[in-house]
Amino acid sequence: MWIDSHCHLDAPEFDADRAEVVRRARAAGVTMQVLPAVAADHFDAAVALAHEHGLAYALGIHPLWTDRAADADLQRLADALHRHRDDPRLVAVGEIGLDHFVPGLDRARQQHFYLAQLRLARDAGLPVILHVRRSADALLAGLNRIAVPGGIAHAFNGSRQQADRFIDKGFRLGFGGTLTFEPARQIRELATTLPLHALVLETDAPDIPPHWLYRTAAERTAGQPQGRNEPAELPRIGAELARLRGLALGDLAAATTANARAALPRLAALVPATA
Ligand SMILES: [Zn+2]
Numbered sequence: 001m002w003i004d005s006h007c008h009l010d011a012p013e014f015d016a017d018r019a020e021v022v023r024r025a026r027a028a029g030v031t032m033q034v035l036p037a038v039a040a041d042h043f044d045a046a047v048a049l050a051h052e053h054g055l056a057y058a059l060g061i062h063p064l065w066t067d068r069a070a071d072a073d074l075q076r077l078a079d080a081l082h083r084h085r086d087d088p089r090l091v092a093v094g095e096i097g098l099d100h101f102v103p104g105l106d107r108a109r110q111q112h113f114y115l116a117q118l119r120l121a122r123d124a125g126l127p128v129i130l131h132v133r134r135s136a137d138a139l140l141a142g143l144n145r146i147a148v149p150g151g152i153a154h155a156f157n158g159s160r161q162q163a164d165r166f167i168d169k170g171f172r173l174g175f176g177g178t179l180t181f182e183p184a185r186q187i188r189e190l191a192t193t194l195p196l197h198a199l200v201l202e203t204d205a206p207d208i209p210p211h212w213l214y215r216t217a218a219e220r221t222a223g224q225p226q227g228r229n230e231p232a233e234l235p236r237i238g239a240e241l242a243r244l245r246g247l248a249l250g251d252l253a254a255a256t257t258a259n260a261r262a263a264l265p266r267l268a269a270l271v272p273a274t275a
Contacts, residue, residue, distance in 0.1 A: 002238060002253055003260040003271060004033040004231040006095075006129065006154050006174055006202035009055070010045045013206035013228055022053045025231035029253075032271045033231050034264065036095035036129050036154075038062035040073040043080045050089045056270055058092035058129050059084070063099045066113045067106060074116050081124045091264040092151055093121035094129025098142075101133040111138070118146040127151030127264055130171075136162040143169055152200055152263050155208065156190065163190055167198045172263040174202040177210035177229060180240045192244045200260045201238055205229040210237055 037046040050057040128151040136158035150170035213227030242252040
């Protein structure tokens with residue numbers, strides 16, 4: 001049994017076959033997915049999809065969407081967290097964070113949304129799902145100011161030292177398709193050597209396709225579309241991680257499932273523990 005701890009099932013890439021994507025995931029053993037919203041206009045869709053398909057969701061404003069977000073969207077988030085506070089499928093505040101990689105984004109605005117959403121998570125008693133890109137130190141500084149009950153640093157791409165600081169704060173680190181690429185040395189090294197209890201698996205579907213779906217720039221120029229990632233790919237990504245760590249596949253699945261339940265405690269009621 002696997003948990004995809006980060007899947008954008010509401011993305012338009014899935015409009016044509018969303019139910020089939022969920023069916024394929026379950027057939028592959030991916031019994032649970034966490035669907036993080038990225039903008040206030042997406043909150044209702046995340047809630048509805050989680051209920052329709054028996055999945056989990058998180059509510060938040062993604063750093064890449066803060067330029068388009070209004071300050072009133074923070075109130076919409078506060079209202080939605082309040083409205084759904086007793087919904088067992090609401091497992092986190094996310095996807096929130098900071099992106100210091102994509103050029104042209106207003107960092108002060110990202111920081112404003114990040115800190116405000118940390119406060120909402122703290123007040124709701126919910127963990128957070130963090131977007132990290134060249135921003136690990138700044139994210140950690142925010143967590144030093146506003147203590148939240150842990151969560152997941154998703155698609156982790158910082159240093160070992162930064163990873164250890166997240167782990168010290170009770171966070172798990174999310175790994176996915178990137179670890180299937182041999183040139184991604186640092187991420188493969190982290191995925192191989194970090195303590196097993198700190199790792200969760202995710203696809204970030206439809207993004208971050210594993211190498212077997214990835215189309216190079218040359219292939220795309222020649223007319224092949226970029227491969228669409230989907231949650232059914234998670235066990236094959238997990239198999240690569242199991243191989244890197246020298247673990248049996250079942251042991252890796254059990255460990256990462258337990259880690260996801262620990263990182264997002266409300267998942268425990270949705271995903272029964274395995275023996
Ligand atoms: Zn994401």
